[in-house]
Amino acid sequence: xxxxxxxxxxxxxxxxxxxxxxxxxxxxxxxxxxxxxxxxxxxxxxxxxxxxxxxxxxxxxxxxxxxxxxxxxxxxxxxxxxxxxxxxxxxxxxxxxxxxxxxxxxxxxxxxxxxxxxxxxxxxxxxxxxxxxxxxxxxxxxxxxxxxxxxxxxxxxxxxxxxxxxxxxxxxxxxxxxxxxxxxxxxxxxxxxxxxxxxxxxxxxxxxxxxxxxxxxxxxxxxxxxxxxxxxxxxxxxxxxxxxxxxxxxxxxxxxxxxxxxxxxxxxxxxxxxxxxxxxxxxxxxxxxxxxxxxxxxxxxxxxxxxxxxxxxxxxxxxxxxxxxxxxxxxxxxxxxxxxxxxxxxxxxxxxxxxxxxxxxxxxxxxxxxxxxxxxxxxxxxxxxxxxxxxxxxxxxxxxxxxxxxxxxxxxxxxxxxxxxxxxxxxxx
Amino acid sequence: xxxxxxxxxxxxxxxxxxxxxxxxxxxxxxxxxxxxxxxxxxxxxxxxxxxxxxxxxxxxxxxxxxxxxxxxxxxxxxxxxxxxxxxxxxxxxxxxxxxxxxxxxxxxxxxxxxxxxxxxxxxxxxxxxxxxxxxxxxxxxxxxxxxxxxxxxxxxxxxxxxxxxxxxxxxxxxxxxxxxxxxxxxxxxxxxxxxx
Numbered sequence: 162x163x164x165x166x167x168x169x170x171x172x173x174x175x176x177x178x179x180x181x182x183x184x185x186x187x188x189x190x191x192x193x194x195x196x197x198x199x200x201x202x203x204x205x206x207x208x209x210x211x212x213x214x215x216x217x218x219x220x221x222x223x224x225x226x227x228x229x230x231x232x233x234x235x236x237x238x239x240x241x242x243x244x245x246x247x248x249x250x251x252x253x254x255x256x257x258x259x260x261x262x263x264x265x266x267x268x269x270x271x272x273x274x275x276x277x278x279x280x281x282x283x284x285x286x287x288x289x290x291x292x293x294x295x296x297x298x299x300x301x302x303x304x305x306x307x308x309x310x311x312x313x314x315x316x317x318x319x320x321x322x323x324x325x326x327x328x329x330x331x332x333x334x335x336x337x338x339x340x341x342x343x344x345x346x347x348x349x350x351x352x353x354x355x356x357x358x359x360x361x362x363x364x365x366x367x368x369x370x371x372x373x374x375x376x377x378x379x380x381x382x383x384x385x386x387x388x389x390x391x392x393x394x395x396x397x398x399x400x401x402x403x404x405x406x407x408x409x410x411x412x413x414x415x416x417x418x419x420x421x422x423x424x425x426x427x428x429x430x431x432x433x434x435x436x437x438x439x440x441x442x443x444x445x446x447x448x449x450x451x452x453x454x455x456x457x458x459x460x461x462x463x464x465x466x467x468x469x470x471x472x473x474x475x476x477x478x479x480x481x482x483x484x485x486x487x488x489x490x491x492x493x494x495x496x497x498x499x500x501x502x503x504x505x506x507x508x509x510x511x512x513x514x515x516x517x518x519x520x521x522x523x524x525x526x527x528x529x530x531x532x533x534x535x536x537x538x539x540x541x542x543x544x545x546x547x548x549x550x551x552x553x554x555x556x557x558x559x560x561x562x563x564x565x566x567x568x569x570x571x572x573x574x575x576x577x578x579x580x581x582x583x584x585x586x587x588x589x590x
Numbered sequence: 591x592x593x594x595x596x597x598x599x600x601x602x603x604x605x606x607x608x609x610x611x612x613x614x615x616x617x618x619x620x621x622x623x624x625x626x627x628x629x630x631x632x633x634x635x636x637x638x639x640x641x642x643x644x645x646x647x648x649x650x651x652x653x654x655x656x657x658x659x660x661x662x663x664x665x666x667x668x669x670x671x672x673x674x675x676x677x678x679x680x681x682x683x684x685x686x687x688x689x690x691x692x693x694x695x696x697x698x699x700x701x702x703x704x705x706x707x708x709x710x711x712x713x714x715x716x717x718x719x720x721x722x723x724x725x726x727x728x729x730x731x732x733x734x735x736x737x738x739x740x741x742x743x744x745x746x747x748x749x750x751x752x753x754x755x756x757x758x759x760x761x762x763x764x765x766x767x768x769x770x771x772x773x774x775x776x777x778x779x780x781x782x783x784x785x786x
Contacts, residue, residue, distance in 0.1 A: 377723040545781030
């Protein structure tokens with residue numbers, strides 16, 4: 162342990178709480194992954210003891226009494242506190258939401274996960290058009306202005322990439338394990354409204370959704386989803402969609418795997434069969450038993466993850482509020498259970514209201530930790546009675562060659578006697 | 591339609607509109623396949639404009655597994671090989687096996703775990719559709735129909751699916767039966783207690 166780490170550990174909770182109350186002692190902790198955590202904020206929220214871990218360094222803001230100097234005047238655009246620097250983790254193909262740094266259930270729009278297949282296109286909303294054609298009575302073109310004239314609807318739901326599972330080493334954060342899920346309040350027009358407008362012919366059973374990115378990304382969607390709850394969304398968390406989320410308009414299929422929610426949507430073609438596009442054949446399909454390959458795997462099954470305490474935090478003995486997120490693409494979360502003894506006993510967590518359909522649901526569980534090394538786990542059950550499986554249950558159901566899609570296993574965190582928390586990766590191949 | 595999942599979600603869709611301190615739960619009556627308007631909405635709002643045949647033709651580039659949507663044109667293995675060397679090999683490797691971009695070539699049983707056109711792609715029409723819309727990476731959508739037919743022929747031949755004298759066009763391409771086709775099955779997850 163180097164000197165910086167030692168000094169970080171010396172800060173006790175009382176100091177942090179006092180500092181938070183006075184809004185002066187700001188301790189910025191930088192994690193190994195480059196994220197910065199405001200420890201005072203965590204403690205003031207009752208997150209429990211210290212949040213620093215090995216590998217962190219500290220910076221302290223100079224003491225300054227904000228009551229003795231005029232603050233900055235109103236601005237034309239709000240800002241995030243410079244002491245708060247949540248970041249996505251970006252790779253060549255995707256970037257991941259810092260689940261462990263967020264509160265509540267809404268993901269700030271700029272922290273929504275990203276997965277693009279041909280980069281983020283620049284689209285002039287004045288030139289934007291959505292063409293709906295194929296097996297319809299009246300093929301039509303809608304401008305963005307047209308779309309906004311139709312009855313609008315807002316709903317909160319999660320979006321999750323079907324490839325949202327990483328494992329392999331103990332020092333992984335929730336963001337690294339399953340940061341390809343995010344939640345927004347989406348606003349737009351129900352696709353059923355547009356389908357009525359064009360007059361869908363009775364033989365149409367599928368529709369193609371096509372984006373205007375460089376991949377001209379396409380997926381075939383069963384039309385039942387179009388009548389059920391699909392939307393063309395143009396709003397996200399109270400403002401226009403972010404470019405990374407499909408500006409100016411995207412398809413939203415609540416509860417269905419992320420890539421089917423075609424961003425920058427330019428065309429919908431009604432058909433009597435799926436088109437067998439590259440993304441629904443060579444990608445987003447996965448091996449199951451007997452050498453077979455599962456296709457058109459749309460719904461995201463129920464899942465949960467404890468986001469606190471989780472790597473890289475370190476906790477102290479005593480009361481800890483275990484917190485996390487649970488969600489299901491098949492409806493509402495019915496219950497979340499917590500085990501603090503490596504799965505021997507399970508107890509119900511409290512669910513934060515409102516518990517919404519196909520939405521991230523925050524859970525809480527109060528735990529009085531005795532300081533002994535243990536494992537903590539969460540498992541979600543949705544309204545269909547589906548209970549989040551273990552990885553070994555998934556392997557048993559799909560066979561040893563199961564691919565990387567639609568994996569939603571129970572995540573275990575190993576709490577060491579010194580309070581450090583590590584992911585417990587399982588061997589599965 | 592065997593791909594249509596058998597279990598339908600409840601007909602009514604719950605949508606919550608949040609207002610500070612209040613949560614309105616709005617029960618919307620979703621419609622069945624007939625698409626009858628719910629009460630209070632007109633059968634048509636009259637927004638938008640009719641799409642012309644020309645603009646539909648210009649935009650509708652999707653090709654179905656039965657060949658619907660394939661444009662007129664033709665291409666053979668030889669012309670495709672030349673084009674591959676100039677426009678594709680830089681990313682996919684000299685023979686489609688080397689990368690750095692995804693491996694394209696590898697017949698059934700040849701490649702270990704890599705998913706290739708030969709051991710994994712269930713439909714040959716997908717090759718035409720995807721190459722035309724998204725390739726080459728540095729100039730997507732720039733290839734002519736003949737060029738795309740040629741590349742499709744070359745890649746199918748490299749994967750030992752067609753012989754080197756084959757010509758690809760609207761008639762021949764949809765008739766190809768891909769080796770992996772028989773392994774694809776629809777999703778059988780249904781919610782409920784069983785893990786699948």
